[in-house]
Amino acid sequence: MTAVADRVVVLDGSSVPDREVVGNKGRSIAWMLSLGLPVPPALCLPIEECRRFHAAGGELEDEAWRSVLAGVAGLEEKLGRSFGGGANPLLVSVRSGAAVSMPGMMDTVLNLGITDEVEEALAALSGDRDFARSTHCRFVHQFGETVLGADLDEPGPDATPAEVREAVLRDTDEAVPTDPHEALKAVIATVFGSWSSRRAKAYRKHWGISEDGGTAVIVQAMVFGNLGEDSGTGVLFSRNPLSGDPAPYGEWLPKGQGEDVVSGTHDPLPLEVLEGSMRGAHDRLIEAAKLLEHEHGDVQDVEFTVERGELWLLQTRSAKRSPLAAVRAAVDLAQEGAIERAEALRRVSAEQLATVLAPKLAEAEVAKAEVLARGVAACPGVASGIGVVDSEAACKADGDVVLARPTTSPEDVSGMIAARAVVTERGGSTSHAAVVTRALGRPSVVGVGEGVSDGLAGRELTVDGSAGVVYAGILLTEDVDPATVPGLGTLIEWAREASPVAVVDEVPDSVDLDAAGAALDEGAPDAGALAEALRGATAARGSALATAEGARAVLEAGVGTVERLPGQHEAALLLRLAQEQSNLLEDKER
Amino acid sequence: MTDTDLLALHGLAVKKAGSPAAVAAVLGADESEIESALEAAVAEGRAAGAKGTFMVAPAGREWLDSRYPEAYAEFRADPAASEAYERFERINRELLSLFTDWQMMPAAGGERVPNDHSDADYDNGVIDRLGAQHERAEKVLDRFAELDPRLGIYETRLDEAYDRVLAGEIDWVSGARIDSYHTVWFELHEDLLRMLGREREEAP
Numbered sequence: 001m002t003a004v005a006d007r008v009v010v011l012d013g014s015s016v017p018d019r020e021v022v023g024n025k026g027r028s029i030a031w032m033l034s035l036g037l038p039v040p041p042a043l044c045l046p047i048e049e050c051r052r053f054h055a056a057g058g059e060l061e062d063e064a065w066r067s068v069l070a071g072v073a074g075l076e077e078k079l080g081r082s083f084g085g086g087a088n089p090l091l092v093s094v095r096s097g098a099a100v101s102m103p104g105m106m107d108t109v110l111n112l113g114i115t116d117e118v119e120e121a122l123a124a125l126s127g128d129r130d131f132a133r134s135t136h137c138r139f140v141h142q143f144g145e146t147v148l149g150a151d152l153d154e155p156g157p158d159a160t161p162a163e164v165r166e167a168v169l170r171d172t173d174e175a176v177p178t179d180p181h182e183a184l185k186a187v188i189a190t191v192f193g194s195w196s197s198r199r200a201k202a203y204r205k206h207w208g209i210s211e212d213g214g215t216a217v218i219v220q221a222m223v224f225g226n227l228g229e230d231s232g233t234g235v236l237f238s239r240n241p242l243s244g245d246p247a248p249y250g251e252w253l254p255k256g257q258g259e260d261v262v263s264g265t266h267d268p269l270p271l272e273v274l275e276g277s278m279r280g281a282h283d284r285l286i287e288a289a290k291l292l293e294h295e296h297g298d299v300q301d302v303e304f305t306v307e308r309g310e311l312w313l314l315q316t317r318s319a320k321r322s323p324l325a326a327v328r329a330a331v332d333l334a335q336e337g338a339i340e341r342a343e344a345l346r347r348v349s350a351e352q353l354a355t356v357l358a359p360k361l362a363e364a365e366v367a368k369a370e371v372l373a374r375g376v377a378a379c380p381g382v383a384s385g386i387g388v389v390d391s392e393a394a395c396k397a398d399g400d401v402v403l404a405r406p407t408t409s410p411e412d413v414s415g416m417i418a419a420r421a422v423v424t425e426r427g428g429s430t431s432h433a434a435v436v437t438r439a440l441g442r443p444s445v446v447g448v449g450e451g452v453s454d455g456l457a458g459r460e461l462t463v464d465g466s467a468g469v470v471y472a473g474i475l476l477t478e479d480v481d482p483a484t485v486p487g488l489g490t491l492i493e494w495a496r497e498a499s500p501v502a503v504v505d506e507v508p509d510s511v512d513l514d515a516a517g518a519a520l521d522e523g524a525p526d527a528g529a530l531a532e533a534l535r536g537a538t539a540a541r542g543s544a545l546a547t548a549e550g551a552r553a554v555l556e557a558g559v560g561t562v563e564r565l566p567g568q569h570e571a572a573l574l575l576r577l578a579q580e581q582s583n584l585l586e587d588k589e590r
Numbered sequence: 591m592t593d594t595d596l597l598a599l600h601g602l603a604v605k606k607a608g609s610p611a612a613v614a615a616v617l618g619a620d621e622s623e624i625e626s627a628l629e630a631a632v633a634e635g636r637a638a639g640a641k642g643t644f645m646v647a648p649a650g651r652e653w654l655d656s657r658y659p660e661a662y663a664e665f666r667a668d669p670a671a672s673e674a675y676e677r678f679e680r681i682n683r684e685l686l687s688l689f690t691d692w693q694m695m696p697a698a699g700g701e702r703v704p705n706d707h708s709d710a711d712y713d714n715g716v717i718d719r720l721g722a723q724h725e726r727a728e729k730v731l732d733r734f735a736e737l738d739p740r741l742g743i744y745e746t747r748l749d750e751a752y753d754r755v756l757a758g759e760i761d762w763v764s765g766a767r768i769d770s771y772h773t774v775w776f777e778l779h780e781d782l783l784r785m786l787g788r789e790r791e792e793a794p
Contacts, residue, residue, distance in 0.1 A: 101710055101711045101714045102714060103714045103715075103717040103718035103720075103721055103756075104718060104721055105718075107715075107718065151677075151726060151729075153680075198725075199718075199721040199725075199756075202753070202756050203756050206753075206756050206757040206758065207757075207758070235698070237698055240698075241697050241698045242697065242698055242699065242701055249698060251698070251699070301698075317711070318709065319697075319698075320695045320696065320697040320698075320703055320709075320712075321697060321703060322697060322701070322703050323703070323704075349706045349708065351704065351706055352706065355704070380704075391606075392645070407790050409776075409780050409790065410604060410605065410606050410773075410776050410777050410780050411603065411606040411607075411646075411780075412606070413606055413766055413773075414606050414607055416766070417766070417767070429690060430683075430686040430687045430689070430690045431686065432686070432772075432776050432779070434690065435686060435689045435690065435693065435764055435772055436766045436772075436776075438690075438693040438694065438764075439693070439764045439765055439766040439770075439772070440766045440767075
């Protein structure tokens with residue numbers, strides 16, 4: 001850490017400043033640099049500057065601004081580029097970064113430093129005039145929305161920066177600065193100012209977070225993945241986030257820039273292509289991902305860019321993963337010694353385990369079943385019933401029904417609650433029907449096509465909301481054999497060892513919580529009431545025992561045995577008990 | 591403007607089945623007035639009711655559809671209403687994609703996995719987007735409330751849901767059994783479609 005004119009912290013990895021000083025993002029950049037990883041250089045206006053900014057009535061003090069200019073000069077020197085002009089231009093991103101993450105603050109402005117002249121230089125460097133123009137448009141658009149509060153349509157592919165400027169001016173009566181220094185100063189002021197935004201204040205009030213804190217501002221050099229054949233951008237997972245397979249898994253987009261991979265607008269290539277074309281960058285990337293995984297003790301999702309053969313890491317975070325991958329990665333990481341077994345048990349949520357253990361359609365059944373409709377898989381899961389085409393019929397039906405509608409309105413919500421599964425003719429994965437069925441946990445297939453629902457009325461149906469298929473008939477499901485799921489057998493074994501309570505199929509004299517009026521209907525049960533109901537019992541059973549509160553009550557009441565109800569899975573009950581046991585031990589230590 | 595009979599049945603249609611209190615809450619109207627209007631609707635065969643819960647009957651639907659054009663003629667003809675509705679649709683697209691991100695997180699290879707809410711940064715990012723859309727929505731709702739003051743109630747209801755989300759009650763983003771942000775927004779959408787006589791258009 002080097003201080004420039006006392007007011008700005010240069011993040012160069014020579015030390016790792018506290019998050020109370022430079023915020024979470026600033027600390028993360030410094031930390032990655034301190035590990036020797038290639039991260040674009042950055043500077044940070046520390047949280048202290050946010051306080052000064054507000055004390056000065058919402059103004060960046062001259063001294064602080066001079067420090068920013070000196071810091072930017074440092075970035076220029078380090079990279080051999082110049083901010084706001086020249087043949088080799090420097091663009092920067094500006095981000096907020098408080099010590100605790102909170103909504104309501106200005107997040108990011110990218111491509112700061114672009115001007116008409118820089119656009120020309122960028123076009124020459126990349127050989128891609130459209131890219132240079134759209135980068136310029138995106139900057140003007142983002143500045144207009146985040147700094148000036150404009151409400152704009154996304155610029156189209158043929159938009160020009162002048163048109164976007166005009167749109168901002170029309171909407172706000174304010175102009176986007178053409179001077180990059182003026183723009184940079186305005187963005188920094190907006191980040192600091194957003195600490196006092198209505199939303200941020202409301203959030204802090206709700207959570208009792210002090211108003212005296214503040215946010216840091218990170219100004220970081222941007223790198224480009226589209227400067228020719230030896231450039232590109234991608235995402236690397238330190239192990240496969242879908243299967244949990246320990247081999248790294250990645251996506252690579254040659255000549256791609258920034259959001260191109262994440263946004264899904266381009267089709268990325270597998271990582272092997274990078275290995276074939278730029279072995280050195282590929283190997284450094286894999287090494288970096290393994291190091292980051294080891295340091296974090298968790299699967300990492302690393303965004304990276306290769307600029308003219310040089311690897312840059314942009315961001316790392318814990319990877320989002322499928323339930324299958326959650327099980328396998330947790331067990332593998334523990335067996336590799338990266339985490340403790342108790343931690344491995346905590347890494348798998350009961351919901352994830354329930355998904356892994358959910359009965360699947362028998363393959364032989366699927367092979368011979370008639371497909372009645374195909375659409376978008378909107379909410380995963382499998383369910384069967386008789387097709388009904390209006391919500392009233394769904395509500396009045398005695399047996400299991402599948403609700404099929406052209407589209408859904410609020411009137412249909414009661415029908416969706418009553419149905420086992422939902423099918424709609426119109427709409428995609430973001431339709432109201434998709435949102436509601438996911439909230440209710442009802443398997444759904446949407447967008448099966450006009451007029452299809454009438455043909456489903458009165459028929460026996462099976463809806464596969466994971467595959468987006470509606471089958472004729474009530475198809476059989478089969479239980480999952482733990483031996484076929486990598487890691488699952490071991491996880492169950494560890495849960496059994498960690499749980500002080502046994503789970504059995506039958507035990508005499510167990511207290512029935514459902515009969516005692518503590519059945520699990522909606523929402524979390526009351527842990528206190530459950531513990532009260534279990535006082536003095538040696539064994540217990542009930543739907544509420546599948547919840548964390550239920551497991552906690554069993555442990556606190558000293559119940560020795562839990563009796564599994566039909567439909568409850570032994571592994572799921574054991575995992576809850578093991579997790580709550582380790583929480584209990586931790587609470588006691590405190 | 592519209593009479594209480596129309597309003598009560600309209601509120602019931604927007605709210606799905608409901609009690610007079612729930613319908614009154616949607617309309618920002620007096621509960622006892624709504625109750626007698628709903629009882630009158632039952633007598634006319636336009637609604638069915640049992641144990642204080644009412645539903646619109648098929649005849650009631652037809653009656654509503656026949657009354658809307660006249661009752662909302664002014665609203666439908668007003669370019670300000672159409673313009674506000676265009677803005678509403680834009681926010682609607684953003685919100686629905688945000689609700690989807692809230693429920694299902696993008697993982698790898700274009701796949702999504704259920705959000706188990708263990709990643710505070712991810713959740714806060716989505717809540718932040720909700721806040722930004724909420725602020726856009728306020729402007730649109732102000733415009734609607736100028737055209738029909740009744741619609742102002744949605745701003746209050748959305749505020750309540752958003753406050754709960756900020757307070758960490760995460761079910762209030764898109765929970766289907768409560769007046770979550772999505773539930774209220776969904777009802778507002780239905781309300782506007784009925785007033786304007788438009789068809790629901792779903793994103794592909």
